[in-house]
Amino acid sequence: MSAKALSETEKLIMDTAMKVFFAEGRFNATTQEIADAAGVNRTLINYYFRSRNNLFDIVFENAQKQENELTEAIVFSDLPLKEKISRHLDIYFEQAKKYPYLEIYMVTQVNQGNCFKDKDTMGRVLDKFYLEIALEMEKGNVAKMRPEQFVLNFVSLMVFPVSMRPLLEETMGMSKEAYEKLLEERKEIILQTLFIN
Incomplete structure (x- = not known):
């Protein structure tokens, strides 16, 4: 996977997390729920952001x-x-x-x-x-x-x-x-x- 594709995946995860947390109000959504909503494997969230809490903080x-x-x-x-x-x-x-x-x-x-x-x-x-x-x-x-x-x-x-x-x-x-x-x-x-x- 190219560096560009990786950054697009990272952006997709962040955009999806933003939607789940702040458009839907699901502050306690799990990494699996975010991964499912983004259509990616949950391990990618851990790879890019280390944890759900870290992703939440960054977003x-x-x-x-x-x-x-x-x-x-x-x-x-x-x-x-x-x-x-x-x-x-x-x-x-x-x-x-x-x-x-x-x-x-x-x-x-x-x-x-x-x-x-x-x-x-x-x-x-x-x-x-x-x-x-x-x-x-x-x-x-x-x-x-x-x-x-x-x-x-x-x-x-x-x-x-x-x-x-x-x-x-x-x-x-x-x-x-x-x-x-x-x-x-x-x-x-x-x-x-x-x-x-």
Whole structure:
């Protein structure tokens, strides 16, 4: 088997694990279940990743890293703040639709102190974000408040309905389809809530 074929197999296993863990919510899926879903021999998972837990960690870290890189790219783009937020919401809700259990798991891991940390990058991202928020407040496009409060509002409005989805679906007596429709309406609601103009 060529090196290219091996890397394709590795990617297939990772993509399948991502689907099993975060699209289907089967956090405790075994290596055999992942192998069956990927259509590969279970020994290949051990060959590439050594264990199911290691595969899980790698897949989760990659998901976090990709999210951080996307956030950084958006924040440091030349788009106006409202467009940056709009773009971020598009990406976030698209991923939440594809992987509805990723945010739930991420919140759990953050609470346990097990999340991907790049404090230097996040510090630069937040400094740039805070500055842009302050400038929009001066222009009258955003209500005056501490920029940190704006960020809390933004993150809360975006993340809470996704991370609490199972509970909210049940409490509100909604089907998965009806709740999905509700989430599709979130972007405009969030933008209207955060921005005056």
